[in-house]
Amino acid sequence: MADLDARTVLYIEDDAAYILLVRRALQRSKLGKLPNLRVFTTSEEAIRYLSGQPPYQDRLAHPLPSLLLTDLRLPGKSGLYLVNWVKKQAEFEQMPIVMLTGSALDEDIESAYELGVNFCLVKPAEVEMLVSIIHALSVYWIPPPTKATI
Template identity: 30%
Template structure:
């Protein structure tokens, strides 16, 4: 039996997190979604620290990452992910309200896989999240685990 990869949502805004979860559910994705509320918690999750010690590494389909986060901002989280040999192959989609050119440029410089500005319109937001979830969780073909250095 194939174990479905999870989606990690890094979002401090409770309303945006709820809307994102509803949009993913509307698409009937069977992938589980884990939600963390700040950048420090995201890093704890990814590095299996604290309450995330039981997390299975290499089991993420995609990380949906907000940039404007408390404690550790999204660009710092992205930088840590893409600098780590065991994490860098996990697709990261920045899902943010920021249209600032420096945020877009820095995100791509750090290795983001996609940059999506959250639509303000409710139905457009739902559609965007459904499409992101479907692409990364179903359509995208990630590199094999053996090429990620995780089976050594």
């Protein structure tokens, strides 16, 4: 498995207003360790990043994420296409994927889970609901405290 950077979260969203809402919710979360949020607007660009294609080949500058957060509906290839691609890559088999969607359609949610999404959530419109989701997801970029050996 590839080395995943515990602090990097890949976020794929084409709605600039929602990206701003997520950034605001991260700030309001008051978490001690905020993720290094890498934002892309298309599945194709996210795949280039994950594949290490230029200009993303330098893994120190462009580390692999510990969490993939994606919208369902994206321009070009959908979020489901991205999830399907990620799940076919052996090096990403352990990477958790959370899908945020404006759609509450059962078939969309079923398709997401069938492809291997860990969580599928309907996008909240309020910052405070998003803060709650961020607190729950922070387990992916904030490592648990280690126990001191006696």
